[in-house]
Amino acid sequence: MSDSTSTVLSGWSAPGETDSPRTALYTDAFAADPHGHYRDMRAQHGSLAPVLLAPDVPATLALGYLQALRILRDPDHFPADPRDWERGVPADCPVRPMMEPRRNAIRSAGSEHERYRSAIAYALDGVDLYGLNTVVADSPGR
Structure with missing residues (x-):
């Protein structure tokens, strides 16, 4: 991340650049009471909290x-493409497969992202949203 990123979000620091204790999201204690942990993180850190996705991540x-x-909304400072992030993550990290690059609009950036997004937008432009709403509303099990 660039040095200007910290000015984009007040209180933000890049992962690994804080002395604050991190909440481990992978523990049994977190799984048993995630709402309590979120409440504690908000109280201690505000809207941006330092966490561990896995040990040493x-x-x-x-x-x-x-x-x-x-x-x-700021792909220049916070790109969706995880390639920079994964350079510092061990190959055997349990969360790495879920965050690896994929050839889709969600996990790409720049011109590649625009190419995927334009194809999706073109396809969705042909959908009758009012007709779709009626079909969904009339669907069994609703």
């Missing part, structure tokens, strides 16, 4: 809606 978790939106 630091990350910053966006807990606030507005902070998450700012991150999602």
Whole structure:
């Protein structure tokens, strides 16, 4: 991340660049009471909390809606392409397969992302949203 990233989100620091204790998201204790852990992280850190995705795999978790939106809407500072991130992650890390690059709009950036997005937008432009709403509303099991 660039030095200007920290000015994009107040209180943000790149994973690995904080002295604050990190909440381990992979533990039985977290799984037993995730809401309590989220509450504690918000109280201690605000809307951006230092976490561990797996042992020795630091990350910053966006807990606030507005902070998450700012991150999602700023691909220059927060790219969806995980290749830079995975350079520092061990090959045997249990969360790595879920975050590896994929050839789709979600896990790409730049011109590749625009190419995927334009194909998706073109396909969805042909969908009658009112007709779709009626079909879904009339579906069994609703």
